[in-house]
Amino acid sequence: MGREWKRLARAIESTRTARNLTQVALAQKAGVSESTIQNLESGAERTRVPASLHKVERALGWKAGSGERVLDGGDPEIEEESAAAPSDLPLRIVQELQDGPLLDTKVLDLSPLGSHARMIVVVKGDPDATPEQIRNDLLAWAKAQRHLENLTVDDETDETTN
Template sequence: MDKDWQALAQALRSARVAKGLTQAELAEAIGVSRTTLQNMEQGRAMVRATPSLRSAARVLGWPEGRVEAILNGQLSHEATPQEGTPSLYSIDGLPLRVRHELDGGVAIDTRVVELGHPNSSTRMIVILKQDEPGPVDPHELEAWSEVERALWQAIATSRGLE
C-alpha cells in the first residue's frame, strides 16, 4: 500500500498552525532548515518517515504512532486532535517569550519561590538577567533589591506570616 504523504503534510501544516508556530520556529525546534520543513509540509514522498519528521511530530504533541497511522490511511488529518488554543511553548517546555528572553546575556541573580504549601509542585521563578556580560549598574541592583523585598513581603502577607 502506498503511503499518503499528502495527508501527512496537511496534518503537519494544520498542527503547526494550530500551535501558533511559524515554519522557521518549528524548523529551528527540530534542528532542520526551513526548506526541509517546507518539503515535509508539501508532501514530498520519502522512502520512510525520517527522524526529523518524528521530531516534528513530538514537538507538535503527537502520540507515538500517529505519523504511521496517517501515512497508512488509518487516521485522517481531520481526525488529528487539535488543542483549541495555540501553543506558545518552545521544545524545552518554556513559553516562547521566556525562551527568547533567556537566549543570550547572563543571569545576575535568581529566586525560586514555592507557591502554596511547602513542597508544592508549583513554583515561581524570577531571573534577573543582563543582556551583555560585564559590570551591573548599581542603580539596577538597587531596583532589583526593592523588587525582591516587595516580592518577599507579598509572599509573607499571602501566607499570613506578617
Template sequence: MSEDWTRLSAAIRTARKARGWTQHQLAEKAGIGFSTVQRLEGGAPFTRRPPSLDRIERALGWQLGSADAVLAGGDPEPTGSVDAAAPREAGDIGAPPAKRLPRRIEHELASGEVLDTEVLQLGNSRVRMIIVATFEPGDGDDQEAVAEDLEAWTRVQHQLRNMTPSEGNP
C-alpha cells in the same frame, strides 16, 4: 499499502497553524532545519521515513508513531502535551526536545546484545559519531566464534579511528 505523504503534510501544516506557529517556529521547536519542515509540508513522497519525523511528532504533541499512522490513513494521537516553549536559543537549536533514540536504533539495540561502543570526533568540528556494535548471540556460541567476532570488531575500530576526512569534505 502506499504511504500518503500529502495527507501527512496536511496534518503537519494543520497542527502547526492551529498552534499559531510559522514553519520557522516549528523547525526551532523540533530542533530541525527550516528546509526540512518545508519539504515535509510540501507533500512530496519520501523514499524512506525521515528521522526528523520523531522530532516533529514531539513538537506537535503527537505520540511517537503518529506520523506513520497518518501515512497509513489514520490520525495522529495526541500526548496531551505540546512543546509550546519559546523558540530555543541559537546554541540549542539542534538539541532534540527529549533525549530519545530514533525507533530504528532502539529496535536494533533491542534485537541483539551490545558488544562494544566507539565515539569518534569528526575532525575539528563539534560533531561526534557514536557507533554501537551489537551481535546476535547464537545457539552454542563457542569461545572461538566470539573471539573471531571481537577480532573483526577490533579491525573495524582501527579503520574507523584512522579515517581522515578527504579533501573538500569536512
C-alpha cells in the same frame, strides 16, 4: 497500499497553524532546518520515513509514531498536556514553557506585601544557547532574583518610614 505523503503534509501544516507556529518556529522547536519542515509539508513521495519526522512529531505535540499512523491513513495521537503547562494558561505562556531548556524556577511568597498570592517565575533559555550563554543567562537571572526578593523588604521599610 502506498503511504499517504500528502495526507501527512496536510496534518503537519494543520497542526502547525492551529498552534500558531510558522514553519521557522516549528523548525526551531523541533531542532530541524526550515527546509525540513517545507519538505514535509510539500507532500513529496519518499521511499522511507525521514528520521526528522520523530522530532517534528514531538514539537507538534503528537505521540511517537503519529506521523507513520497518518502515512498509513490514520490520525495523529496528541500527547496529553503536561503538568508544566496547564490548559488554563494563555497559549503564549504555554508556548514559552515548551520552548528552550529550563534554567530555574522560583516561587515568591507575596504575603509580606499583604497578599495571599504567590508569584511563579520560570526561567527558560535559548534552545540553541552555548554553555557560555547559559552561564550569562543564569547570572542575569540571579541578579533579577535578588531584586525581586528585595522588593518585599524595600516595601516594608517604605511603609514603616511613612
